[in-house]
Amino acid sequence: MRLPTSMALCLLAGTLSSAYPAPQDEPVSTTTLPDGATTTLPVSPATDTAVASDQLAELANFAQDLVNSTLEETSSKQKRGGCTLKNLAVRREWGSLSKSERKAYTKAVLCLQSKQAKTPSSLIPGAKSRFDDWVGTHINQTLTIHYTGTFLAWHRYFTWQYEQALRNECGYTGYQPYWDWAKTAVTGMENSPILDGSDTSMSGNGAHIPNQGGIVLGGNGLPELPLPAGTGGGCITSGPFKNMTVNLGPVSLALPGGLTEANGDGFSWNPRCLKRDLTTEINRRFANASSIVHLVLKSKNIWDFQMTMQGVPGSGDIGVHGGGHYSMGGDPGRDVFVSPGDPLFYLHHGMIDRTWWIWQMLDQRTRTGAAGISGTGTFLDSPPSPNTTLNTMVDLGYAAGPPQAMRDLMSTTDGPFCYIYV
Numbered sequence: 126m127r128l129p130t131s132m133a134l135c136l137l138a139g140t141l142s143s144a145y146p147a148p149q150d151e152p153v154s155t156t157t158l159p160d161g162a163t164t165t166l167p168v169s170p171a172t173d174t175a176v177a178s179d180q181l182a183e184l185a186n187f188a189q190d191l192v193n194s195t196l197e198e199t200s201s202k203q204k205r206g207g208c209t210l211k212n213l214a215v216r217r218e219w220g221s222l223s224k225s226e227r228k229a230y231t232k233a234v235l236c237l238q239s240k241q242a243k244t245p246s247s248l249i250p251g252a253k254s255r256f257d258d259w260v261g262t263h264i265n266q267t268l269t270i271h272y273t274g275t276f277l278a279w280h281r282y283f284t285w286q287y288e289q290a291l292r293n294e295c296g297y298t299g300y301q302p303y304w305d306w307a308k309t310a311v312t313g314m315e316n317s318p319i320l321d322g323s324d325t326s327m328s329g330n331g332a333h334i335p336n337q338g339g340i341v342l343g344g345n346g347l348p349e350l351p352l353p354a355g356t357g358g359g360c361i362t363s364g365p366f367k368n369m370t371v372n373l374g375p376v377s378l379a380l381p382g383g384l385t386e387a388n389g390d391g392f393s394w395n396p397r398c399l400k401r402d403l404t405t406e407i408n409r410r411f412a413n414a415s416s417i418v419h420l421v422l423k424s425k426n427i428w429d430f431q432m433t434m435q436g437v438p439g440s441g442d443i444g445v446h447g448g449g450h451y452s453m454g455g456d457p458g459r460d461v462f463v464s465p466g467d468p469l470f471y472l473h474h475g476m477i478d479r480t481w482w483i484w485q486m487l488d489q490r491t492r493t494g495a496a497g498i499s500g501t502g503t504f505l506d507s508p509p510s511p512n513t514t515l516n517t518m519v520d521l522g523y524a525a526g527p528p529q530a531m532r533d534l535m536s537t538t539d540g541p542f543c544y545i546y547v
């Protein structure tokens with residue numbers, strides 16, 4: 126006999142909050158799914174990255190199981206966004222796509238880069254393509270979407286609309302792939318299927334520039350954080366994006382030698398090549414399997430989760446979010462404002478969203494509701510602004526619409542979205 130979903134979810138919430146030691150080496154908690162199945166989950170993040178990797182796989186599997194069994198239980202009811210097991214989109218890790226699926230993705234990105242921009246050139250003269258509509262929107266809103274209450278939901282919606290544009294405007298039939306940082310931390314970025322520079326990759330490293338100095342983050346009253354330069358530094362040399370032109374920025378670009386570069390507000394046309402400076406050392410230091418599982422298991426509320434993920438400024442830790450961005454390096458990879466100008470951005474933010482989703486599913490009702498939001502509408506609340514709430518609107522400007530309320534962006538399967546990660 127099947128329990129009504131609401132009752133089953135109560136049971137679920139009840140069992141999740143208490144941890145039972147199980148007869149195994151590591152402490153685990155026992156959890157009951159809506160369909161009555163039980164499962165055990167790790168509760169202490171492993172420092173050994175191989176063990177941490179297995180823990181992450183278990184947590185991701187639980188998140189899938191929870192969504193799948195919830196959708197199964199509610200399939201007969203009318204859900205707000207009509208998400209069912211039949212139309213559920215599955216976002217996958219780059220390396221698990223077939224070669225032709227990878228090519229179909231990069232082909233669609235190149236298509237978006239060849240389509241006319243919707244942003245009026247009177248507002249952003251450098252926005253030359255549909256792809257640039259996303260870059261322009263991100264530049265315009267950078268100081269109101271990072272270290273804010275909207276950070277995760279804004280980037281979830283941004284990435285989802287990008288995926289929709291690839292599908293609806295460029296004939297892509299797959300879904301947004303993601304970059305699993307834990308995998309590239311093990312293999313080295315240059316050797317991964319995402320960044321090996323082959324024609325089935327997202328293009329690879331930039332041309333090697335010898336003797337580059339490191340980069341320096343922080344300043345502006347915060348302690349400086351020196352980070353190493355990578356193994357490239359120049360224009361990318363191969364793969365699908367070899368001929369790509371970066372049109373917008375820079376706005377706040379960290380350069381080797383501790384320098385920074387800016388071109389005003391970044392809205393003017395400044396055509397240049399896509400540069401990368403792959404830095405596996407940064408990937409390993411801030412975004413290994415153990416960092417991810419630690420973030421997921423040790424963050425008890427959304428404030429802790431989003432601060433740990435982005436890194437507390439001045440703490441010396443840039444979190445998995447900074448770890449991914451700065452390990453790509455180059456231009457616009459090291460520019461907080463212009464970073465979506467490197468197509469790899471969307472694979473990185475796929476993983477950011479996946480990590481949030483896994484964390485949300487460990488306490489679904491709390492973490493997809495009002496208590497799943499913390500922060501205000503401005504970068505570290507500077508200047509001070511009202512708290513973000515379920516009613517706060519998220520607007521993607523000329524990239525895509527309509528503006529959505531935070532309440533509709535909190536779940537990947539309830540509201541306008543219908544996807545999971547495997």
Ligand SMILES: *[C@@H]1O[C@H](CO)[C@@H](O)[C@H](O)[C@H]1NC(C)=O
Nearest residue numbers: 186189190193210213215547
């Ligand atoms: C959940 O459903 C999706 C889509 O059918 C499937 O790909 C995935 O393997 C399922 N996950 C689990 C843990 O059953």
Ligand SMILES: *[C@@H]1O[C@H](CO)[C@@H](O)[C@H](O)[C@H]1NC(C)=O
Nearest residue numbers: 324363364365366367368369
């Ligand atoms: C880049 O442009 C050159 C010259 O037009 C062309 O031969 C080459 O195929 C292009 N490469 C890619 C990956 O698009």
Ligand SMILES: *[C@@H]1O[C@H](CO)[C@@H](O)[C@H](O)[C@H]1NC(C)=O
Nearest residue numbers: 174409410411412413415416
């Ligand atoms: C993994 O990342 C954490 C920070 O999140 C760091 O303290 C640790 O040293 C890293 N582990 C390895 C093996 O590099």
Ligand SMILES: *[C@@H]1O[C@H](CO)[C@@H](O)[C@H](O)[C@H]1NC(C)=O
Nearest residue numbers: 428498499500501511512513
């Ligand atoms: C805003 O959020 C903070 C932190 O949760 C809380 O202390 C404060 O009371 C909230 N302000 C308003 C006006 O709700």
Ligand SMILES: *[C@@H]1O[C@H](CO)[C@@H](O)[C@H](O)[C@H]1NC(C)=O
Nearest residue numbers: 244248249261262265522523
């Ligand atoms: C930039 O953002 C402001 C405020 O959010 C908005 O009014 C303006 O239209 C945006 N400009 C562009 C080009 O998107």
Ligand SMILES: [Cu+2]
Nearest residue numbers: 263270271280
């Ligand atoms: Cu961003």
